[in-house]
Amino acid sequence: MNYLKLAVTITPVEEWLRDVLTAQLSETGFESFVETDDGFEGFIPEKDFNEKEVSNLLKTFDENHTFEVQKELIEEKNWNEEWEKNYFKPLVIAVKCLVRAPFHKDYPKLEYEIVIEPNMAFGTGNHETTSMMLEAILENDMQNKSVLDMGCGTGILGILSSMKGARKITAIDIDEWSFKGAGENAQINHIQNMEVKLGDASLLGDEKYDIIFANIHKNVLINDLPVYVRCLNKSGLLFMSGFYLEDIPDLRTKAEQVGLKETGFKSKNNWAVAVFEKPQN
Numbered sequence: 001m002n003y004l005k006l007a008v009t010i011t012p013v014e015e016w017l018r019d020v021l022t023a024q025l026s027e028t029g030f031e032s033f034v035e036t037d038d039g040f041e042g043f044i045p046e047k048d049f050n051e052k053e054v055s056n057l058l059k060t061f062d063e064n065h066t067f068e069v070q071k072e073l074i075e076e077k078n079w080n081e082e083w084e085k086n087y088f089k090p091l092v093i094a095v096k097c098l099v100r101a102p103f104h105k106d107y108p109k110l111e112y113e114i115v116i117e118p119n120m121a122f123g124t125g126n127h128e129t130t131s132m133m134l135e136a137i138l139e140n141d142m143q144n145k146s147v148l149d150m151g152c153g154t155g156i157l158g159i160l161s162s163m164k165g166a167r168k169i170t171a172i173d174i175d176e177w178s179f180k181g182a183g184e185n186a187q188i189n190h191i192q193n194m195e196v197k198l199g200d201a202s203l204l205g206d207e208k209y210d211i212i213f214a215n216i217h218k219n220v221l222i223n224d225l226p227v228y229v230r231c232l233n234k235s236g237l238l239f240m241s242g243f244y245l246e247d248i249p250d251l252r253t254k255a256e257q258v259g260l261k262e263t264g265f266k267s268k269n270n271w272a273v274a275v276f277e278k279p280q281n
């Protein structure tokens, strides 16, 4: 599958506008974004790109801003090079966990080391949502827990859960790159208790989990919350991310409707993680 890189320059560049545009573009099929000094770069499968939709979206803000848009086709075979050159740097999370690619040569030795083969799957730790979820895993007791990693991307959350002693991990993603990538990354990291499935929440049956991670965007989370609750053990924890701080009230309302209790949240650069518990009764 070929991808399209859309480089958007915003004049004057403003944080709120970058956030609004990337949030709205992610709803039209853009899968990941990289912040640049004067705007952002967005990545979308070429087949999903709708030029008119993007220009209509930009037009709604053109009274006070000007936009310059450049498109670049990234062929499948060039993607690894693109990552290596530009995006995937070794990353240290909470002084305990290193995330790196197989090609990295210089890196510190830490308690946990995750090797991620970069491909189109999301989740190298460089995005705020992934790094906050990794921190949450480091902070929580994973020993012997059964874990569901919804929207697993590279499988990074499931992999660290396993390294921290989780008993069994189910990792699910709707995207084929992620399905393949997460399986390969599990192998590279010698993880044997993580099952990777291709699909969405409709795959979830009667099995229950102690901990669910779901780093997906807001609309999917709100839609799938009732299924997550059904699949959580009592006193089980649901960690959600993939949304902005201002989305928390909507998620909170839905989570309360399905009987969850909020136990905390954190944020980085306006991205948020919210944690909910399924009560005993």
Ligand SMILES: C[S@@+](CC[C@H](N)C(=O)[O-])C[C@H]1O[C@@H](n2cnc3c(N)ncnc32)[C@H](O)[C@@H]1O
Pocket (backbone or CB within 6 Å): 121, 122, 123, 124, 125, 129, 130, 133, 150, 151, 152, 153, 154, 155, 156, 157, 172, 173, 174, 175, 178, 199, 200, 201, 215, 216, 217, 220, 242
């Ligand atoms: C933001 S990435 C998170 C990846 C990884 N878990 C992490 O924390 O870095 C979201 C992932 O959710 C997947 N996704 C989107 N909609 C989904 C759905 N309805 N069900 C399952 N996965 C979905 C995407 O393909 C993508 O890999």
